[in-house]
């Protein structure tokens with residue numbers, strides 16, 4: 001038996017390897033990653049790691065002994081370049097190859113690059129990997145004026161971290177409000193006020209047209225409006241592109257990622273895809289979606305491991321996500337895309353409230369700000385498809401925990 005080969009040693013790849021062993025899978029397991037590190041988690045890279053609150057011991061998913069103890073053949077610093085589907089073999093950049101019975105693609109995503117003049121200047125950085133986080137952390141020491149391009153989760157987390165270090169910080173967001181694709185206007189407005197209140201300058205409708213510099217170093221970011229913002233460090237956080245090329249070149253179906261079915265299986269039954277790179281049917285999205293979250297990577301990893309170990313079941317976990325900015329935690333359950341009504345529970349002025357999103361009177365998502373109990377209940381309500389009305393959600397005297405289908 002050749003066993004299972006996992007491509008990508010990030011959150012999803014690591015969890016799949018660990019879950020295979022937890023499922024009692026006895027065949028060989030190879031986990032191949034192109035980064036030169038032990039598998040690690042990314043969330044601290046824009047928060048605790050930059051602020052020196054979390055060290056490597058908290059970032060690495062497991063110590064080295066875990067891999068040998070669980071007979072996981074961990075290969076780091078090597079890249080899978082090709083899949084030979086006929087021979088059921090992957091080829092490595094180092095020249096080697098590995099045979100598989102089951103292949104799991106957990107290739108993640110890479111930074112979307114900002115296509116403007118000056119984006120290649122020294123002092124323009126991105127944040128996806130541990131190495132990039134180390135660069136940002138080191139550059140932040142000497143930088144004074146930080147411009148963050150992109151007002152999504154990662155951009156805002158970096159902005160909060162940099163501001164906590166006492167830096168002058170400007171966030172430039174191309175859309176009319178912060179995090180526009182994922183939260184209601186009320187939540188965007190809350191974050192605008194939060195960041196402004198802590199001294200971050202937030203500029204929306206900001207179309208970046210260039211980065212100016214001298215002596216090869218970034219000095220200012222320019223907008224189409226003609227406005228210019230001084231910068232000695234420019235951090236770009238404008239989203240990611242799924243790593244689907246390996247699958248596409250092997251003739252597998254790809255779209256906005258590697259296309260899989262409800263069992264996370266690609267168009268080749270021996271090959272699966274999970275995590276940030278997988279475009280999967282999701283009951284909470286009402287269609288196909290690609291999600292970028294630890295929950296999705298971990299739950300899909302466990303689902304695929306169960307399937308490979310012979311316990312196949314459709315993937316149907318409730319999506320959830322969190323982001324920490326300053327001392328505020330936003331936890332999101334479900335997917336709010338396409339909502340037609342949103343109601344608030346709690347008090348935004350006290351920085352403790354939740355927003356309940358409904359579509360055709362059905363609860364589809366809940367964003368909770370500093371209300372962890374609401375988040376836990378929300379996950380239960382969504383997974384049990386409990387009936388909640390907007391009036392009940394908005395009424396603090398109604399105990400939502402007690403509501404049933």
Ligand SMILES: Cc1cc2nc3c(=O)[nH]c(=O)nc-3n(C[C@H](O)[C@H](O)[C@H](O)COP(=O)(O)OP(=O)(O)OC[C@H]3O[C@@H](n4cnc5c(N)ncnc54)[C@H](O)[C@@H]3O)c2cc1C
Nearest residue numbers: 008010011012034042043079080107108275276292293294
């Ligand atoms: C800075 C930052 C902060 C985040 N914060 C949060 C948060 O607060 N909450 C949350 O839920 N999510 C957060 N996320 C998102 C979350 O970390 C990702 O959704 C998760 O890491 C996805 O895991 P993955 O294994 O699918 O992809 P990745 O973690 O990207 O891992 C994929 C790995 O595969 C490697 N690879 C790709 N192609 C090959 C190949 N051909 N051969 C070998 N190796 C290959 C890549 O280099 C990478 O190491 C954050 C992400 C970032 C970058």
